[in-house]
Amino acid sequence: MWRSRAVLAAFASLSLTVGGAQAAGAVGAGEVAPAAPAAAAGSRAVGLPPVVSHVPTSEKVVFITIDDGWAHDPGVAQTLVEQRVPASLFLLPGAFSYDAQYFTGLVEQGRSVNVENHTVNHPDLTALDAAGKDAEVCGAGEQLAAAFGREPKLLRPPYGAVNDDVRLAAKACGVKALITWTHDFTTWGETPATPQLNAGDIVLLHFTPTLGADLKRALDAAKAAGLKPAALMPHLKSAGLVK
Known part of the structure; x- marks a missing residue:
């Protein structure tokens, strides 16, 4: 199945003009690259899923997203469930597979907690050929659908690395939007400065x-700004970014 999708993606890419919707690559040990332009508005590619780092909205909301899945802290699950925090979990299959119940419990008990795609092995997708992109994105989507009973529709490209070939591969795998971020609240070595959050910002955690x-810093920052966490897909x- 994935081989045929890869061939189609490679063929289509021959006529694809690469647009301006790109996020920078990795910086240092963590995913701290600058966010991609919201909705990839400047791209000349037509019909590809948008790249979203900020959601244009008049509502006083912020979006909590959490990547990878390697550390399974019961206290974090308790916070998400008891405080009814909507969150998008961009999981790696290998990271959730050894304790899938931790995440299935979050989805079942949490308020609008959804599992989304973060690829199989966390590569820079821009460095892979069409078959490699397909194996990473479609492969992860299939494993997540089998584990959680829902096909993910959002993709967080590792390191925020995106170009139109990645968007094309994502579309072939059923992805509706590629989600980067506005602010990274992850502690990479030392606690980062806490930014001022604005309505529609996408918060990155790991x-x-x-x-x-x-997570507490992010929730406190949202409260200080008069914002509430909200479900991302709705x-x-x-905003008209996905149908």
Whole structure:
């Protein structure tokens, strides 16, 4: 199945003009690249899923997203469930597979907690050929659908690395939007400065040993700005970014 999708993607890419919707590559040990332009508005490619780093909205909301899935802190799950925090979890299959119940419990008990695609092996997708992109994106989507009973529709490209070939491969795998971020609240070595959050911002966190503290900083920053965490997909639809 994925081989045929890869061939189609490679063929289509021959006529694709690469647009301006690109996020920078990795910087340092963590995903701290600058966010991609919202909705990839400057791209000349037509019909490809948008790249979204910020959701245009008049509502006082912010979006919590958490990547990878390696650290399974019960306290974090308790916070998400008891405080009814909507969150998008961009999981790696290998990171959730050894304790899938941790995440299935979050989805079942949480308020608007959804599992989304972060590829199989966390590569820079821009460095792969069409077959490699397809194996990473479609392969992860299939594993997540099997584990959680829902096909993910959002993709977080590792390191925020995106070009139109990546968007084309994502579309072939059923992805509706590629989600980067506005602010990274992850502690990479030392606690980063806490930014001022604005309505529609996308907060990036990771399932690391510091997630409990990082999540608290993000929720406190949202509260200080008069914002509430909200489910991402409904607001992407309201903004006309996905159908």
